[in-house]
Amino acid sequence: MPLQWKFLSPPPKPKSGAEEQFRTIFARYPHASWVLDRATLRVLAVNEAAALQFGYSAKALLGVSYLDLLTPEDAVSMQRTLNQRTNSRGPAHWRMRTNNGEVIHVEVSWRPVPFNRVPALLLVIESTRQSMRRLERETDEGRERLEALSKRLVEIQEAERAEIARELHDEIGQLLTGLKLMMTLPGTLADAGNGNGTRAAGTPEMIKIVSELIGRVRDLSMDLRPPMLDEIGVVAALQWHFERYTRRTGIKVSFDHPASNPRFPASLEIAAFRIIQEALTNTARHAGVDHVLVELRADPEYLRLRIEDLGHGFNPDLEPAGRSAGLTGMKERALLIGGQVTIESARDAGTRIFVVLPLRGTGSTWN
Structure with missing residues (x-):
């Protein structure tokens, strides 16, 4: 059975495509939604989700004072709040009675809307249980996204460690080893002064420093990612x-x-x-x-x-x-x-x- 927009009196023909689109969205919106006369707080329109949630027919709710659906204490609170705030600026928490007398806790948000040239309020209602389920679902989805992101970051970190370790071992380590080998052997080196000077082997202190540097680079490479872990x-x-x-x-x-x-x-x-x-x-x-x-x-x-x-x-x-x-x-x-x-x-x-x-x-x- 298609969802219908219910009116206190027959509505005028739609004046624009935007208005017709709004009516369709309102009727099919999954949360209980109401349009109230801003001056009297009587129901001007209600969608099927609201009628089902509160156990009424949509026609029975038209013209009813919305205050009559709240507990007496919250009716006073709602009237005072609506007089103070045109927009809800976050959900209000009220208690409403269903057709069978059950009191349910709801979260209500509202905003002013024009309705058949009458200043009105659009109210959207979600039961606290629905809100909690939605919050739990969003929390679970957020946790799953965070876990996936954390896992990906760890994978990236390990891949970068492995790459840096390979660079240290294959590039810097080999260069240092070559430098040490050159320092341990005497050789010739063109001298800027006479063109045929000789170069002696590196001093023991120099060779010792290079050997220590090779050891530190090797240790750093191993600490970043020991190759035997993969091999x-x-x-x-x-x-x-x-x-x-x-x-x-x-x-x-x-x-x-x-x-x-x-x-x-x-x-x-x-x-x-x-x-x-x-x-x-x-x-x-x-x-x-x-x-x-x-x-x-x-x-x-x-x-x-x-x-x-x-x-x-x-x-x-x-x-x-x-x-x-x-x-x-x-x-x-x-x-x-x-x-x-x-x-x-x-x-x-x-x-x-x-x-x-x-x-x-x-x-x-x-x-």
């Missing part, structure tokens, strides 16, 4: 990382992992590596220990990580700023691929970090 997997990459970590910090890492070297989806391997990397950085900065345990286990459904130390510990509800940023980054990395990070810690009782990353939905199961 041979997260287990081997972690073993390499733990060796460097122990040399740098003096903290020994006990690594419990499958006897084989399983491969996982790339996004999951990167997330696992970065989470463990951040956890060990926090251990070195705050725990005050010389030993830490890292465990990696996998089944057909999940990759599970555990990082545990017996250090100073902390109150997770009162995280220091530096540690809080690191922990937040770990949780966000896990969340972006549908995982979860749980932290257990207390003062002088050590810290335990449990990570669960789903294998399904990240590209494939583990091999």
Whole structure:
């Protein structure tokens, strides 16, 4: 049955296409909509959505005082508000009665409109339940968009890290190696004064500085993106990382992992590596220990990580700023691929970090 515009008296013929378009939009609008005489607040027009929501026929609502549909307290509030504000400037919250006597909470917005040469108000009504559902839907959609954006940003960050690491290793590293080789061999160099001067090999101090620079560039490249993470997997990459970590910090890492070297989806391997990397950085900065345990286990459904130390510990509800940023980054990395990070810690009782990353939905199961 097509929706109809209901009038108190037969409407005049449309004067313009715009007016006819407005009438059509009004009739088909999904939210309850009313046109009220601005002076008397009587109903001049009502759409089908309003009639259905309040349990009346559209014809029965024409000519009714809109105030009679509100609770007595809100009728007074509405009349006072409409006298003070021509436009709603945001929704008002009122209580209205349906035909069966039920009181429902609604959000009402309004604006002045001309109607058959009568000053009128156009009211649009949405029940609080509808409003909450809409708000929840918009919140969910916003969260999904934010998660997709965050995931994309992480992917871009990892791609840029890999590119910079390759540039450091392949370009700058090779140039420095060539420079060192040139410095270790005596050679000839045209002298601006006599044209046939000789050049001695670089001094030991110069060679030492270049060697240190080569080592720092190599370390920086590895920190940005260890190539073995892509080539041979997260287990081997972690073993390499733990060796460097122990040399740098003096903290020994006990690594419990499958006897084989399983491969996982790339996004999951990167997330696992970065989470463990951040956890060990926090251990070195705050725990005050010389030993830490890292465990990696996998089944057909999940990759599970555990990082545990017996250090100073902390109150997770009162995280220091530096540690809080690191922990937040770990949780966000896990969340972006549908995982979860749980932290257990207390003062002088050590810290335990449990990570669960789903294998399904990240590209494939583990091999």
